[in-house]
Amino acid sequence: MSQRVGDEVTKAMGEIRSGASSRRHGDTLPHIHKVGSPPKQTLFKEIKDSLAETFFHDKPLSKFKDQSFFRIFVLALQSLFPILEWGRDYNLKKFRGDLISGLTIASLCIPQDIAYAKLAHLDPQYALYTSFVAPLVYAFMGSSRDIAIGPVAVVSLLLGTTLSDEISNIKSHDYLRLAFTATFFAGVTQMALGVLRLGFLIDFLSHAAIVGFMAGAAITIALQQLKGFLGIKNFTTKTDIVSVMRSVFQAAHHGVNFRFAYKFTLKWRSSLICLNLCLQWNWETILIAVAFLTFLLVTKYIAKRNKKLFWVAAISPMISVIVSTFFVYITRADKKGVAIVRHVKKGVNPSSANEIFFSGKYLGAGIRIGVISGMVALTEGVAIGRTFATMKDYALDGNKEMMAMGAMNMVGSLTSCYVATGSFSRSAVNYMAGCKTAVSNIVMSVVVLLTLLLITPLFKYTPNAVLASIIIAAVLGLVNIEAIILLWKIDKFDFVACIGALFGVIFKSVEIGLLIAVAISFAKILIQVTRPRVAVLGKLPGTTVYRNIQQYPKAAQITGMLIVRVDSAIYFSNSNYIKERILRWLSEEEAQRTASGFPRIQYLTVEMSPVTDIDTSGIHALEELYKSLQKREVQLILANPGPIVIEKLHASKLTDLIGEDKIFLTVADAVSTFGPKGEVEV
């Protein structure tokens, strides 16, 4: 209704109310609408619906309905391999987009792969193997059109630290085998989550926790690069910031370590000699690293300023690798202490099916590491997939994504790959380069294959310093300072979760950071369900709308009545609190009103609109509330109980106790029935 007319109606109602205010309480009038009870459902249907909403809320089977057997078979195949569906509409125009984007992400992924393999303490070729097999499998099974699959920094770091905790000799063959084992079980975990439709479990890692975790991981990864960046030979194997900084400064000031320096001083040698002998920073290395890091950051900055020049940032790592490799080759800088890649094995992936530990002492560790890294990889991959799906507005089936990622890691673990997932930086480049479908992943995969077959020996002279620069430039994008500031602005609790995860990762370890993130996320849920809000409502002047008096200071309370709204389902975890909170509101209001000379409260109206569900504990709490109110000679009134609540109120016969005439469709109905004699400004 329009404002003017609304005003008139309101005025009319105001008059009506003042006229009716002399009515006695209790002369209940019939209302236009009774509180509705939905049709009763059988137990089977109820459980079925509940399970369906939990596990099959996207109704994956609806399309199979009323189809012929052959059609169902085709649909099932298409559902497992979406490429069969979108592949039929594939055309040359789409291929042009995919070819260009595929070539672009390939040029970005090869140098990143070689660098990330170091984070996992694996030889460079394993990351290249991963970038060959995983994208191929994903292209057939995945439903995202923009994601670029391959090894990523955070998962590589997570694998590197957890695997080396288990097997400290990172050069041993067992280490490699454990990596494949973990990859296999990561795939199994992901596949299981998808098949069992437990995809919602990854939703328990909150956005805030992920932002903090990623930022922490990025800082940790960047700090790890100081080894390659400064050319330090003896570097800590720990990842926490304290150990790393100690390593860096010990290398600068004292040489290998304090104990070594101490020995020298014990023997009364000149500590100056020691300093010179042991200074581990290598200036040639630093020169290369700084030069190329500057180059990479400048190109990133250019791409950021002008979205059309995204390709400048995309190919700059490849250029850096080529230029630096050539430079080292002609100057033979490797003889002056510049560390180089030295060896990348040529040839296509060997089978690793026999390498996986299916028994023995490392099986447990493999499963544990696999589950953790599988979950982290999934979280990252699905988050990226969702981001780009939203940008292009297509549906991403979370459970299908999990099955695709699970399959690609299981296949990967049999073909010498380690855990792959969607890379944020490469997916963004893929998107900007105009990819249309997952074919861009196939193009990238083919390029990586050609690289493996033909040009890996050329990487021999690639300096580690340039790889460190590439990693630093790549992971800096994961520190999303704007997002952290936004967290602070929007939700302080989220900010705490974020900073907790961040500090956990950089001061302790990746797993501890993850643990903190999950723990804080759960704590938040628990607080939410234990301490829901109970608001006091008042009437907005000139309307029949009742709102929280804290949000609407103009809202006026009703004489002789207290209206409260319970802002949550009433469950065992909060039923006692809600009951006590309502009674406390009543006592406080009563004290205040008595002090102000207003009549005592005779009616307590509970607005039940937000109470979507109630369990037996909640029913008991309501019953206890009713009894407590009876003792205080206050009538309990319920307004707008929802379908499930009203059904349970009926089932428990609580409606008989409270009285059907005390249950109203709206608060306004309750107020009009139980005679407001005026409004109270409390």
Added chain:
Amino acid sequence: MSQRVGDEVTKAMGEIRSGASSRRHGDTLPHIHKVGSPPKQTLFKEIKDSLAETFFHDKPLSKFKDQSFFRIFVLALQSLFPILEWGRDYNLKKFRGDLISGLTIASLCIPQDIAYAKLAHLDPQYALYTSFVAPLVYAFMGSSRDIAIGPVAVVSLLLGTTLSDEISNIKSHDYLRLAFTATFFAGVTQMALGVLRLGFLIDFLSHAAIVGFMAGAAITIALQQLKGFLGIKNFTTKTDIVSVMRSVFQAAHHGVNFRFAYKFTLKWRSSLICLNLCLQWNWETILIAVAFLTFLLVTKYIAKRNKKLFWVAAISPMISVIVSTFFVYITRADKKGVAIVRHVKKGVNPSSANEIFFSGKYLGAGIRIGVISGMVALTEGVAIGRTFATMKDYALDGNKEMMAMGAMNMVGSLTSCYVATGSFSRSAVNYMAGCKTAVSNIVMSVVVLLTLLLITPLFKYTPNAVLASIIIAAVLGLVNIEAIILLWKIDKFDFVACIGALFGVIFKSVEIGLLIAVAISFAKILIQVTRPRVAVLGKLPGTTVYRNIQQYPKAAQITGMLIVRVDSAIYFSNSNYIKERILRWLSEEEAQRTASGFPRIQYLTVEMSPVTDIDTSGIHALEELYKSLQKREVQLILANPGPIVIEKLHASKLTDLIGEDKIFLTVADAVSTFGPKGEVEV
């Protein structure tokens, strides 16, 4: 307003609407009330308020405000020892009630104590010690007026099974020491929960889970009594129903056990001889047990039918003990295989301060058992306290209760007691006998002391069979079949939790049952926060009220607009689901409306009333929803965001994106602004 007048207003509004329906979309009109933003709070205040609501929602410190130093000291003492507060009003009339009820519960507690001690595999005097010290401490510190303190069946059983799992030789001194250690840490746990104000943790054990757990424990305890009831000598130490029934039938048919019988049959002896030799059921014992069980059940039935005769049931255990003891003494039935108590140590509690393991290999077990039994005891005690507090309508301070119970168990552990808590059966008798304050516990305690000092030797000839009957009669009341049926009627999920806990206890063990109960309770919370309901709303004819169309089939949808209500706070755990669910509603509705020839949906109104909070993940989901809707050329409208939500929408600048003119106080406002051209019956 009255119904008739309401009709007129409604009609008037109907006319207004039909008149206004030719208005074009978008000519937004000013509304009476804007969506309110509460005054901005500082971070410190926000965190303080949140913590205060979580841990100090009962405002325990409010009474200390603006008081003199001396007064604060007195108030603090009173708060720690409520007896100082209520003791001042104590008078002879109250004492009369307390004396009678105290004597009644004493007569009930002494036979129960002797019986329950057996469940914990302890000598009878330890339960009597417990009934002397614990009620005294509680009387000074507790805030319940009706609870009767002492050893209880479920906790005794829990202690018995967990302690004997640790130390299988239940006659060893270490077993006794471990019992004291567990009692000490049970007290520490309870005290810590109270002091740290973590009392809400026990709310996580749902009512349903407790009902199931108690019923399971009662059945298990009753089955254990078959040993005493049937006079079986070799009985299993396990508590699960399968082991127990096997024990019972092996004793009946085959003697000691199968292996023994097997040996005989191997030697080709007559199996008949074996049967006669080894039949372990003792008919004299069975006769005593059945006779007294019948007596106890009949008195219970009488008391149940006529509430005034409650004392008949209350003193019947004592009568049974006296009569059966006298009977055994004169017939010397103990020489015919009737097992008797044999020995109850005379005298007051010895100190056990030096017996507690504060180090050594049993410390860990002691802490673990203590924490579990402390939590279970607390849950039972607080539940009982709350029940009676509601009946008499006085406030029970959960955290204070925990401190009182913690103190009484810590003191108890130093004075040869084991874990005590509130007993349901004795508290009910206490209540019915007209207790006024905790003084009835003091009376009981004094009677128990006199018993210990004077008459314990008389219990020598008490047959175990009568104790078994007393336990069976007592615990049958814990199997609350009506409550279980009510669970089934009200909430199927609660029923599953209840049955899960019940089966867990009777088929496996008390701890497993407890674990199942907690796990199901948590699963319920997780499902609740992951899959909230999203309802489609329609307009109730003749009103401006919008309600769930499933609950109100008459509610009509609006042409060109879909109205959905999100029934939960939007958090990371459900934000993706909510977004996807809303989009699915949109697609489904659109398909349906297009099929029915209605115009396409141009507006999506999200009723935010139940959305009490939103976090950054939720903000992102809304943003993604907005973008998806933009792609589909549907406008997003928000109705009635709450105080926290609107603040966060502002902070995240999402209000700018959506447009302030798309945020309304009510759904009706939104509908009136964006021109409904009529109603759709979909």
